[in-house]
Amino acid sequence: MTRKPVLTMVLTVAILLAGTVAIAGQSLASKLDVLLQMSGVPVAASSAVLSEHELEEINGMMPQDQAMRLMERTINHYSGAAEQIEKRAEDWIGQVHTTPELTKLTDVAYFSSDLRVRAAAIEMWRVEAGFRKTTETVQQIIDAAAANLEKKYFFASHLGILGNRGVERQRVFDTLELWVRDPDSSVRAAAINGLALLGTENTIALFLTVFHDDPSHDLRERAACNLADSGLLSREQRKQAVPELVRFAQDPSLDATTKKWVYQALREITEKNLSDDPSAWASWSGSQSARH
DSSP states (O other), rough: OOOHHHHHHHHHHHHHHHHHHHHHHHHHHHHHHHHTSSSOOOOOOOOOOOOHHHHHHHHSOOHHHHHHHHHHHHHHTTTTTHHHHHHHHHHTTOOOOOOOOHHHHHHHHHHOOOOHHHHHHHHHHHHHTTTSSHHHHHHHHOOOHOOOGGGGGHHHHHHHHHHTTSSSSHHHHHHHHHTTTTSSSSHHHHHHHHHHHHHHHHHHHHHHHEEEEEEEHHHHHHHHHHHHHHHSOOOOOHTTTTTHHHHHHHOSSSSSHHHHHHHHHHHHHHHOOOSSSSHHHHHHHHHHHHOO
C-alpha cells in the first residue's frame, strides 16, 4: 500500500470520527437544553436535605443568622429546615429581630404554595414579636387589644398565629368571631386577618358570611381571597367552601363585583376554567355530588 492511500484513509477516518463526535455533542447539548428548560417538572440539583455539616455551621452562627439561613432553606424545601425553626423558635425570642432581609424572606415564605413553608413564616413572625406559646400570652394579647384599638390588627394577627400553632385554638376563634361582627370595619378587618392566620376549619363559615353579607367591599374581597388562596387553610379545607360559593353564584342579591370574586374563587379552588355562568357551575357541582 502506498503512502498516499494510507493518508487518505486516515483523513477519511478522522473526518468520520469528527462528524460522529459533533453529532454526539449536538445530541448531548440537545439533552442538556431539555434539562435546562424553564418549564416542566422540577429537576433536582441536590438532595435538598439539611446536612450534618450545615447544621454544625448553623449551630456556630448568631441566632439572627441561624433564622435567616433556616428560612432560606425552608423556602427551598430542604428537609429538616422547618423543623429546626420550630425547635429553636422559643430560644430565639429576644435574639431574633425584624430586619429588611428577614422580612423579605418571611414574605416570600408566607406566599408559598406549601402550607408548611407558610407556617414557618408565621412562626418567625411570632418570634420577632416576642410572643411565647402559652395560655397567658393569649390572655395578654386579648387584654392589650381591648386597651389599644390602633394596634388591633397586630394583636388579632398574633392571636391567629398562636391559635395556628396550637395555643388556645377555641378561645382564639371565639375572640376573633366576636371581633368579625364588630360595627367598626377596622376591627372586622383585623379579625379577618387573624382568622386567616388561624387557618382552622371553622373559619370557613365565617369567611363565607363576611363574603356574602359584609357592607364593605374591601372586607368582602379579603374574605374571598382567604377562602381562595391566602392564609393558612389547606387546599382540602378550601374545597369545603365550594358548594356555598356555587350558591352565591346563583344569588341575584349579590352585586356584579362580588359575583366576579365568587367566580374567581371558584376557579382558584377547583382549578376548573368555567365561565362566569351560574348554570355552568351548578351543573359541574351537581356532577361532582353524583360521584360521591
